[in-house]
Amino acid sequence: MINVDEIRKDFPIFKRFEREGIVYLDNAATTQKPRSVIDSVVNFYENHNSNVHRGVYRIGEEATELYNRSRENIAKFVGAKANNIVFVRNATEALNLTASGLVSVMGEGDEVLVSRMEHHSNIVPWQIQAANRKIGLKFIENGERERINWKLIEENLSERTKVVSLTQCSNILGTINDLNDVGMHLHNLGIKFVVDGAQSVPHMPVDVKKLKCDLMAFSGHKMLGPSGTGCLYGTEEILNEMPPYMGGGEMIREVYEDHFVSAEVPEKFEAGTPNIEGAIGLSAAVDYLRKIGMENIRDHEKEIISYILKREDELNMDDLVSYGPRDPEYRAGIFTFNIKKKVEGDRPFGNEVHPHDISHMADKIEGVELRSGHHCAMPMTVALGVYATARASFYIYNDMKDADRLFESIQKIEKRMIVK
């Protein structure tokens, strides 16, 4: 089991939070960083700073060794080998690389299937590529509120579907989709399977071999790693098949006046000087998470969301509307809501509170830091019939007291803003 008080001691920023009474609940956007991650970055700059894969001098070799070992360590964390991991800036870049690479080997009229639960970074890159190549982008029907599973996917496939790209966990609803047997079925049909792991890899055990995905994107900064870090996992076969994404140094073996020869994967996709200290910091983050145990992290967040859903039922507030599945078994530590009259009255004002006001007031009144807006998931927000929501997202250093503070802030805002 997780000891939240002990964990908090490892994060320097919580000293400030304790002083100022801040409760950080925007972990789906990015997480705080433990001392070990900060130290690993500082240590790199203080002792080993140099470029990688170039210098044959002492610190150049040390930097390369640290960078390569980091890749191996991060790969192991998701059940992969070092060569399967491409370092990128974030999950968004991983998905842009994916869309660009896969669409380039598709034919006119072929289709990509996604869901309305997707973050914009698993929609817009496909839209950009689809427009260039006359590829169809289809959305799973009836997938707005349901947990996505093979049955639902199968119903939405067509003869032209070549790629299915889905989030393992929704950043807005907290739904953990049932992707267990999806990879196997899609492989049998010759369809590529892409997983957006941005909200799953930091929060639960994820093994790419069990998922049987062809590609998986995830963000390092959402799992205690430094900003500007992320990874794309790909099978050797698919990474070899996809053309390079950007050209320049690092990603080539030979360059002539009229052509070039790509480097092997994963360097083939890593043009230019990489975020070396970021990779080293992310490796330290993986060590930290491994020590706590991903099963324990999932159990901890399941406990928190169970408590939140129970408190919501107990409080039975007139003006609190929340979204997402009620079964904690497949709900992440994400609570998205609005403060609005469930049945709107005839007053022009006082029926609802704008989510930006919720976020602003929660901070001012209770020091509770929430995200507000469409959470880069506009199709889902529209499907919910609203223009924006407020979102609290929890991690290893949050506990039930933080959930209580959330409800205290919601109750105070409701009292002040909703006309009875």
Ligand SMILES: Cc1ncc(COP(=O)(O)O)c(C=O)c1O
């Ligand atoms: C489900 C999901 N996918 C992708 C992303 C994009 O991640 P990044 O900001 O690291 O590019 C996010 C970020 O919130 C997300 O929640």
